[in-house]
Each structure stands twice: as C-alpha cells, then as structure tokens.
Amino acid sequence: MADLTPTHISWQRNINTSSHCTDRYAHKEPVMRRGQTFVMALWFNRPRQRGEKIAFVTETGPSPSEAHHTKAAFNLSEVKASGWSAVQEPSEPDYMNIAICSPANAVIGRYKLTLKIISGNKVSSRFLGHFILLFNPWCPGDDVYVANEDARQEYVLDENGLIFIGNANHIEARGWYYGQVRA
Secondary structure, three states, rough: OOOEEEEEEEEEHHHHHOOOOOOOOOOOOOOOOOOOEEEEEEEEOOOOOOOEEEEEEEOOOOOOOOEEEEEEEEEEEEEEOOEEEEEOOOOOOOOEEEEEEEEOOOOEEHHHHHHEEEEOOOEEEEEEEEEEEEEOOOOOOOOOOOOOEEEEHHHOOEEEEEEEEEEEOEEEEEEEOOOOOOO
C-alpha cells in the first residue's frame, strides 16, 4: 500500500479571515490570530489506516527551537491546556477537517506548518505552507486583550484616526491614516 500522502490543502480562507478579523489584510498567506482556532482541510491520496498517526510542527524565526517557543510539535487530537493543539473535526471520507489552535502567548510572526505522518517506525514530513500569526485583542488570554468592542474597533480595525500634536500651551488634533492592514 502506498504511503499516506497529502495531495491538497485548503486554508479555508473565508472562514478563517472572518473569524480572526483579518479579512481586510491583503496578503497571499493566511493571517491568523494567536489563541484562537483556525481550520483547514487536508486531502490525502487514500484513507488513513489504523496505526497511522498524524502530527504537526510549527516553526517561526531563523533558528526555531522549543526552548524559545518558536517551534512546537503536536499530535492530531491532542488537546493541551497550554500550547499548540490540533483536533479532527467532522470530515468526509476523502478529506479531513483539522482545527489548530495556538497558545495565547505564541510568538508573533510568519510560521511554517509541516505535517508529519508516523506509521510504525517510518516518519514522513510534508511542508503544508506558511501562515502569519498576529496578536489577538479578542482573546482574554492574550496580553493585548481589549475588553471593550468599541475600543477594539477603534484601536485595532480603524484605518483612520486622530493624533494630537503640539505642546502644553497649544494642542491640535490632526487626521492620520494608519494603513495597518496593507500587505
């Protein structure tokens, strides 16, 4: 029997960008927020057999390491109280829906996602793609959490706002274009 091999990945862009409030980011790679689940679908060359285990590895930065929290390895269906996790959601016979969650304190940056398939003593790896991980003011566990929705809209999602310039004797407000969602 042929080795289990992924043939296609869908990053479920519409679902993820909407739920992560990143739909206005014009970027080729998926943009996600830490501490929040994102979903993807994986198609394989054949159905998964008993004894075949699936794991994932995320890496960011020039020298990823678990000690610096820039690398994490985690198994499918492994839910951790803290750290990265992946669970299989309801799927069809020809593909698997996977929900991946990063910790709320994950390092922000561009990540590489790798799939590992373990069958007996054999381990094969397959690069799945890159994604961007941002801070998450919607997540209570994130240090940048903002409890008030109006404040989140203003401080996180607005493209325009006011800045104040001058000195103690003369303060003036000016409009400012933040341009924070440009790629």
